[in-house]
Amino acid sequence: MHRFCVLVLLGLIACTPESDTSASFEKGPLTECLVQSGDVTTACVRDYVAAEECRAVGDAGCDTLDSILSSARSQNLETCTDEQVFTLGYFGGSEDFANKSVEACSRFGGAFVEIGLSNEAGAMTDAGRACQSGVAIALGELRDAVIRAVGPDCTVLDFDRGACDRARRHDAIANAETRARSSIVRECGADFDSLRLASLGASLEERVQSLVGVVANRSRNLAIFAYPPNNIGPTAEFGPFPIGIRTYDAIDESRLNVNGNGPRPVTFDVYYPSTAAAIEGIPQEIVSVLGIEILPTPSFRDVETADGVFPMVLFSHGFEGIRFQSFFHVAHLASHGFIVVSPDHHGNTIPDGLADVVDPATAVNRAFDMKFLMDRILNPATDSGAEFAASIDAERIGMSGHSYGGYEAFILTGGEVRGSSLDETTVTLGTFTDLRIKAILPMAPRTMRRVDAVTLGDSYFQTVTVPALVIGSELDMTDPFFVDAMRAFDNLPIGAQFVGLAEVLDGGHNTFTDLCELESDVLDIVGGADEGCMPRHLPWKHAHDLINYLALNFFDGVLNGNGEALERLSPEIVGELEDLRFWRK
Numbered sequence: 001m002h003r004f005c006v007l008v009l010l011g012l013i014a015c016t017p018e019s020d021t022s023a024s025f026e027k028g029p030l031t032e033c034l035v036q037s038g039d040v041t042t043a044c045v046r047d048y049v050a051a052e053e054c055r056a057v058g059d060a061g062c063d064t065l066d067s068i069l070s071s072a073r074s075q076n077l078e079t080c081t082d083e084q085v086f087t088l089g090y091f092g093g094s095e096d097f098a099n100k101s102v103e104a105c106s107r108f109g110g111a112f113v114e115i116g117l118s119n120e121a122g123a124m125t126d127a128g129r130a131c132q133s134g135v136a137i138a139l140g141e142l143r144d145a146v147i148r149a150v151g152p153d154c155t156v157l158d159f160d161r162g163a164c165d166r167a168r169r170h171d172a173i174a175n176a177e178t179r180a181r182s183s184i185v186r187e188c189g190a191d192f193d194s195l196r197l198a199s200l201g202a203s204l205e206e207r208v209q210s211l212v213g214v215v216a217n218r219s220r221n222l223a224i225f226a227y228p229p230n231n232i233g234p235t236a237e238f239g240p241f242p243i244g245i246r247t248y249d250a251i252d253e254s255r256l257n258v259n260g261n262g263p264r265p266v267t268f269d270v271y272y273p274s275t276a277a278a279i280e281g282i283p284q285e286i287v288s289v290l291g292i293e294i295l296p297t298p299s300f301r302d303v304e305t306a307d308g309v310f311p312m313v314l315f316s317h318g319f320e321g322i323r324f325q326s327f328f329h330v331a332h333l334a335s336h337g338f339i340v341v342s343p344d345h346h347g348n349t350i351p352d353g354l355a356d357v358v359d360p361a362t363a364v365n366r367a368f369d370m371k372f373l374m375d376r377i378l379n380p381a382t383d384s385g386a387e388f389a390a391s392i393d394a395e396r397i398g399m400s401g402h403s404y405g406g407y408e409a410f411i412l413t414g415g416e417v418r419g420s421s422l423d424e425t426t427v428t429l430g431t432f433t434d435l436r437i438k439a440i441l442p443m444a445p446r447t448m449r450r451v452d453a454v455t456l457g458d459s460y461f462q463t464v465t466v467p468a469l470v471i472g473s474e475l476d477m478t479d480p481f482f483v484d485a486m487r488a489f490d491n492l493p494i495g496a497q498f499v500g501l502a503e504v505l506d507g508g509h510n511t512f513t514d515l516c517e518l519e520s521d522v523l524d525i526v527g528g529a530d531e532g533c534m535p536r537h538l539p540w541k542h543a544h545d546l547i548n549y550l551a552l553n554f555f556d557g558v559l560n561g562n563g564e565a566l567e568r569l570s571p572e573i574v575g576e577l578e579d580l581r582f583w584r585k
Contacts, residue, residue: 029084030084030087031156031159031160033079033080033081033084033085033088034088034156034159034227034228035152035156035227036079036080037076037079037080037097037101037226038151038152038156038223038226038227039226040072040075040076040079040101041072041076041101041104041105041222041225041226042147042151042222042223042226043072044068044069044071044072044101044102044105044109045104045105045108045109045112045143045222046140046143046144047063047068048065048068048069048105048106048108048109048110048112048113049109049112049113049116049140050063051063051064051065051068052065052109052113052117053113053117053136056117065106065109068105069102069105069106072101072102072105073098073099073101073102074098076094076097076098076101076102077094077095077098080094080097081094082094085097086298087230088228088230089228089230089541089544089545091284091295091296091297091298092295092296093296096296099519100517101226103519103520104222104225104226106520107533107534107535108218108221108222108225108535111218111534111535111536112139112143112215112218115139115197115198115211115214115215115218116135116136116139116197116211116215117132117136118132118194118195118196118197119196120194120195120196124194124195125191125194127191127194128191128194128195130187130191131187131188131189131191131192131194131195132195133187134183134184134186134187134188135184135187135188135192135195135197135211137183138179138180138183138184138187139180139211139212139215141176141179141180141183142176142177142179142180142212142215142216142219143215143218143219143222145172145173145175145176145179146173146176146216146219146220146223147219147222147223147226148172149169149172149173149176149223150169150173150219150220150223150224150227151223151224151226151227152227153168153169153172154166154169155223155224155227155228155229155231156227158229158231159227159228159229159230159231162231164231173216173220176216177209177212177213177216180212180215181205181208181209181212184208184211184212185204185205185208188208189204190204192204192207192208193207197211198211198214199211199214217506217536218535218536221506221535221536221537221538221539222535224538224539224542225539225541225542228539228541228542229542229545230545232545232546232549232577233549235336235548235549235552235553235556235565235568236545236546236548236549236552237545238298238331238332238335239332239335239336239337239552240335240336241273241274241275241306241334241335241336241337242273242274242275242276242278242279242300242303242335243271243272243273243274243297243298243299243300243331243334243335244271244272244273244274244278244279244299244300244301244302244303244304244305244334245269245270245271245272245285245297245299245300245301245302246269246270246272246301246302246384246387247267247268247269247270248267248268248269248270248383248384249265249267250265250266250267250268250372250376250382250383250384251263251264251265251266252264252265252266252368252369252372255365255368257346257347258346258347258352258357258358258359258360259357264346264365265346266343266344266346266369266372266373267323267343267344267346268323268341268342268343268344268373268384269323269324269330269341269342269343270339270340270341270377270384270387270388271299271330271331271333271334271339271340271341271342272305272306272310272334272339272340272388272391273305273306273308273310273334273335273337273338273339274300274303274304274305274306275303275304275306278300278303278304278306279300279303282300282301282303283300284296284297284298284299284300285297285299285300285301287324287327289322289350289351294518294519294522295324295327295514295517295518297324297327297331298331299327299331299334305387305388305391308337308391309390309391309392309393310337310338310339310391310392310393311337311338311339311392311393311396311397311398311555311559311560312338312339312340312341312377312392312393312394312396312397312398313330313333313338313339313340313341313397313398313399313400313441313555314340314341314342314370314373314374314397314398314399314400314401314437315329315330315340315341315342315399315400315401315402315405316342316343316345316366316369316370316399316400316401316402316404316405316406316408316409317342317344317345317349317401317402317404317405318402318403318404318405318444318512318513319348319362319403319404319446319450319451320348320349320350320352320353321348321349321350321402321403321404321405321513322344322349322350322351323342323343323344323349324342324514325402325513325514325515326402326443326512326513326514327514328514328544328547328548329400329443329512329544329547329548329551330342332548332551332552333551333552333555336552336556338555339388339391339392341373341377343369343370343373345359345362345365345366345369346359346365346369347359347362347365348362348366348404350526360452361452362404362451362452362453363404363407363408363411363429363451363452363453363454364429364430364432364452366404366405366408367408367411367412367432368432370399370408370412370434371412371432371434374397374434374436377389377392378392378394394436395438396438396559396560397436397437397438397559398437398438398439398440398441398555398558398559399412399413399437399439399440399441400440400441400442400443400551401440401441401442401443401445402443402444402512402513403443403444403445403446403478403479403509403512404446404450404453405442405443406442406443406444406445406446406447406470407442407445407446407447407453407456409437409440409441409442409445410440410442410445410447410456410460410461410464410488411429411432411456412432412433412434412437412440413433413434413437413440413464413465413466413468414433414456414460414461414463414464415431415433415460415463416428416430416431416463417429417430417431417432417454417456417460418454419449419454419455419456419457419460420449420454420455421449421452421454422449422450422451427454429453429454437466438466438467438558438559439466439467439468439498439554439555439558439559440464440466440467440468440469441468441469441470441471441551441554441555442468442470442471442485442488443471443472443512443547444471444472444473444476444478444479444484444485444509444511444512445470445472445479445484445485445488446478446479446484447479447483447484447487447488448479448483448484456488458487458490458491459491460491461488461491461492461493462491462492462493464492464493465493465495465496466496467496467497467498467499467554467558468489468492468496468498468499468500469498469499469500469501469502469550469551469554469569470485470488470489470492470500470501470502471485471501471502471503471504471512471547471550471551472484472485472486472501472502472503472504472507473503473504473507473508473509473511473512473532474503474504474505474506474507475506475507475508475536475537476507476508476509476531477508477509477530477531478509478531479509481503485501485503486501486503489501489583489585492585494585497558498554498557498558498566498569498584499584499585500554500569500582500583500584500585501582501583501584502546502550502574502580502581502582502583503580503581503582504538504543504546504547504579504580505538505579505580505581506536506537506538506579507532507537507538507543508530508531508532508533508534508537509528509531509532510528510529510531510532510533511531511532511537511538511540511543511547512547513532515528515529515532515533516529516532516533516540517540538579542579543579546577546579546580549568549577550569550574552565553565553566553568553569554569557569569584570584571583571584
């Protein structure tokens, strides 16, 4: 086993053993790709932290971050084929995979430096520098131990042959935390506080444990990113149908546009099951915004629809979102035999916001957009209806929505919408109930007053009697879990075929979108990374697997009458899925 050396603030070289994460597994090339790419990404983070610690002591011979990131990118380009990285969930091939690994290295490396490296170097005493040296060694060993326990010793084993020993993993992490805590307290004593590291607690031991706990959490998230589990089962993976996509530019003549000088536009995408023969020779769709290509997708434009009659799910995007903001979710349903219809809500999209096109009555208009879509696509006399009406079972319609879209799911299936507005006055928006919608899946739903919406009072949810699965996120700062998602669930009536609530642990508000798929320069412009794409968040690809598992089994169970799907949503089975909390009524 070779060693790597970390320069610390003391100005000395502290050497710790580099963990040997490579191993031989039974599954062959795909497992080898997973292991090698994970090793490259985690080694990149280790080198990134070492270089920053080196620079902190003024050493001129430190590796540059650019060279570390460039080397990691080159190595990851060579580890996996396009087909392999697609299986791991990266739609843009090896280059997309390598770029995301490098971005993760930068994010996680920067986070570890910020957490464990004091910014008090100029005023630090000899004792403080010795303490910082001890902290750097202890946290580095902790990071490596957690990554090993979670990645190669668990998620890779699960991926390869379902052999992870969770109890052993838990003990390994707990022991690593104990070693780190004891080492830091022994090395630093009262000098620990001179480092001014972000840690909370009344006693020294509690403050050190706070620091150790944060590093262990970030290390676990890094391991999940670097060695993605892919271990939830077939309903979390893409289904048997290739995904077709068609886009329609419809006009609702009954309503005015935001400027009041013409009818309201309702552009919408339809995602649908296709066939292998239909997509042969057709390039994959690349999503564009304002003419800029931003996201490759495993869908194929304007190909034939598979034979059969399918259930339909409507999707409503978040406030100032866009119709394809949650491609992972709508495409997953389509690949398993659902037709999914997702509109842009005029006056409330990302491009509209950039152009200062704002709908002053967006809550009401968004609800009528969804009604309009159903009227249109179920009518064979329209362009979309001519293509899809015969393929849709009008008795099996569900609705999903993110954030403000979750609000719309509630108001389309409940009673009169009346509540307090932003100025604390009581406002009646109206009644929007549409009996065609037989089940709803609100994700990170907005239920409190925002913009022109009104707060949905506790009693309102008693009027929502269709099957419902509400999903929220633990770290959601936009629509907090307890205020919005759990409050809705607590007040939904008992009696529907299914009433459930799930919480994605360490998830953010944008965990339910594909925002984190964007390249860093685009993400910086769009914003929102602090609500799902940071090292404190559960890596989005794993979170998407969990969400897809819940969504598919819910809609398959309540719309298709699949008892096995509903069984997969029993508390006993969902309780075995890590990174989720789950409740059923």
